[in-house]
Amino acid sequence: MSDSAPGPVTSPATYRVSVVGGGASGVLTAINLLAADREHRLRVTVHEATGILGRGIAYGTSDPRHLLNVRARHMSAFPDVPSDLLDWASRTGRDVHPQGFLPRRDYAAYLQDTLATVADHRLTVRAGRVEDLQEVAGGGYAVHAPGGPQESCEADAVVLAHGNQRPRPLTVDGDELPAAPWHVADPWDLSRLHHLRPDATVVVVGSGLTAVDAVITLLTDHPRRRVVMVSRTGLLPRTHVAQLSTAWVSPVPTGRLTADGLAALVREQVAAAAAQGVDWRAVVDGLRAPTQDLWSRLDLAERTRFLATYAREWDVHRHRMAPEVAQALAGFEAEGRLLRVTGRLSAVADRGERCTVRVRTDHGTGPTTAEGEPVLADAVLNCTGPLTDVTRSDDPLLLALRERGLAAPDPLFLGLACTTDGRLTDPEGRARPELLVVGPGRKGVLWESTAIPEIRAQAAEVAHALVARAGRTVGVGRCRPYAPGATGAGAARR
Numbered sequence: 001m002s003d004s005a006p007g008p009v010t011s012p013a014t015y016r017v018s019v020v021g022g023g024a025s026g027v028l029t030a031i032n033l034l035a036a037d038r039e040h041r042l043r044v045t046v047h048e049a050t051g052i053l054g055r056g057i058a059y060g061t062s063d064p065r066h067l068l069n070v071r072a073r074h075m076s077a078f079p080d081v082p083s084d085l086l087d088w089a090s091r092t093g094r095d096v097h098p099q100g101f102l103p104r105r106d107y108a109a110y111l112q113d114t115l116a117t118v119a120d121h122r123l124t125v126r127a128g129r130v131e132d133l134q135e136v137a138g139g140g141y142a143v144h145a146p147g148g149p150q151e152s153c154e155a156d157a158v159v160l161a162h163g164n165q166r167p168r169p170l171t172v173d174g175d176e177l178p179a180a181p182w183h184v185a186d187p188w189d190l191s192r193l194h195h196l197r198p199d200a201t202v203v204v205v206g207s208g209l210t211a212v213d214a215v216i217t218l219l220t221d222h223p224r225r226r227v228v229m230v231s232r233t234g235l236l237p238r239t240h241v242a243q244l245s246t247a248w249v250s251p252v253p254t255g256r257l258t259a260d261g262l263a264a265l266v267r268e269q270v271a272a273a274a275a276q277g278v279d280w281r282a283v284v285d286g287l288r289a290p291t292q293d294l295w296s297r298l299d300l301a302e303r304t305r306f307l308a309t310y311a312r313e314w315d316v317h318r319h320r321m322a323p324e325v326a327q328a329l330a331g332f333e334a335e336g337r338l339l340r341v342t343g344r345l346s347a348v349a350d351r352g353e354r355c356t357v358r359v360r361t362d363h364g365t366g367p368t369t370a371e372g373e374p375v376l377a378d379a380v381l382n383c384t385g386p387l388t389d390v391t392r393s394d395d396p397l398l399l400a401l402r403e404r405g406l407a408a409p410d411p412l413f414l415g416l417a418c419t420t421d422g423r424l425t426d427p428e429g430r431a432r433p434e435l436l437v438v439g440p441g442r443k444g445v446l447w448e449s450t451a452i453p454e455i456r457a458q459a460a461e462v463a464h465a466l467v468a469r470a471g472r473t474v475g476v477g478r479c480r481p482y483a484p485g486a487t488g489a490g491a492a493r494r
Contacts, residue, residue, distance in 0.1 A: 019158075020161060027054050032460045047129075062190060067102065126153070129396070139156065160438070161439055181352070206229075248273050262306070415449070
């Protein structure tokens with residue numbers, strides 16, 4: 001990356017890009033924008049509510065036992081420099097094998113350090129929550145963050161990189177759980193988890209990777225604690241194993257695709273691989289590259305069927321957990337401190353500092369303790385996964401975009417309506433080339449849009465498109481003169 005070191009600004013006119021969100025999606029976008037901008041035409045502003053970049057929901061944890069669920073060799077910030085993360089780990093004294101799994105907090109540090117290496121006068125970081133975008137006469141947008149040190153700025157292009165949202169509220173018979181001392185609505189509120197009683201019983205709702213991290217935090221240092229994990233499928237993420245060099249490339253079907261047909265293809269390929277002594281993981285990993293194309297070829301009805309019938313099974317095989325994490329969970333189950341129940345909450349009764357919880361299973365209201373009584377819980381923790389339906393989001397920016405007719409949900413309510421290359425589409429389906437989305441907001445269009453390898457590819461694609469656009473527009477009256485602000489490599493640390 002040394003050849004992208006800053007040089008002199010050769011033109012007073014610049015192309016201004018605002019990146020909304022300073023988590024992994026936003027920082028990867030900023031890194032790729034600055035690295036691709038070899039002519040130094042861009043001025044990049046990252047808007048992050050906290051002012052601290054690289055953290056977000058996924059990487060904001062301070063618990064070193066929360067590990068990445070992708071191997072280190074696949075987590076570089078740059079699609080064309082796969083060794084970048086490993087090189088950084090070596091430089092900073094971290095001992096990680098290419099097939100190992102770094103702590104999430106270390107990955108946040110990597111993102112911060114990598115941004116600092118490309119940051120110069122072109123980067124500004126603004127603390128404050130962006131609540132509105134307004135179209136500006138002549139092109140571009142006014143970006144409004146009320147209460148920030150500078151409440152608004154103008155941009156020629158805006159990249160929405162808001163990442164995953166907090167989980168959808170927990171409900172029982174359609175009613176949301178009350179705000180109570182025992183109700184932990186934010187699964188990443190580690191201070192709440194650490195301050196529970198040493199002998200606390202916690203009901204964790206959900207069984208995905210977030211729930212796994214929560215169990216690790218709750219039980220590792222407290223041998224008298226107990227967790228009851230409740231989920232509709234009861235399925236835990238599968239486990240990574242030692243990865244061999246064997247690659248399994250499945251034939252990609254042509255013609256009309258159906259959800260049932262794709263499921264049959266996967267099962268056939270798993271069986272064929274097994275006959276050759278190849279693990280099913282090689283099949284799933286081999287399908288990663290064509291997944292977005294396969295998803296795009298399913299019509300809306302078939303996508304709906306996939307979500308209803310196959311999505312959870314695919315997710316637990318596709319998004320796996322590190323072996324050491326799986327070993328810890330198995331130990332907790334063997335000790336009787338982790339109990340998994342397939343079902344859903346049927347009743348939650350407030351008892352002040354605690355509550356009682358009943359679970360409805362496929363066989364009726366089943367016992368969740370040895371005595372068959374409801375669980376007396378010190379906490380109910382919401383680990384049901386991120387909210388994807390933007391029509392139910394309390395994010396003021398997403399609400400404003402919809403009210404202004406700039407954005408709409410995708411038909412499956414998995415994210416925002418957009419083109420495959422990230423251009424936001426309005427309710428009439430018109431694409432906006434200077435209003436883009438990177439990361440989980442593209443899930444409805446791409447399906448695979450939440451893991452770093454896919455997000456960094458999107459960030460690089462958007463970066464090259466905007467750099468090219470800057471080359472066409474700088475000097476023709478569209479862009480504004482550059483006004484220096486609080487910038488420099490240190491801005492990435494604020």
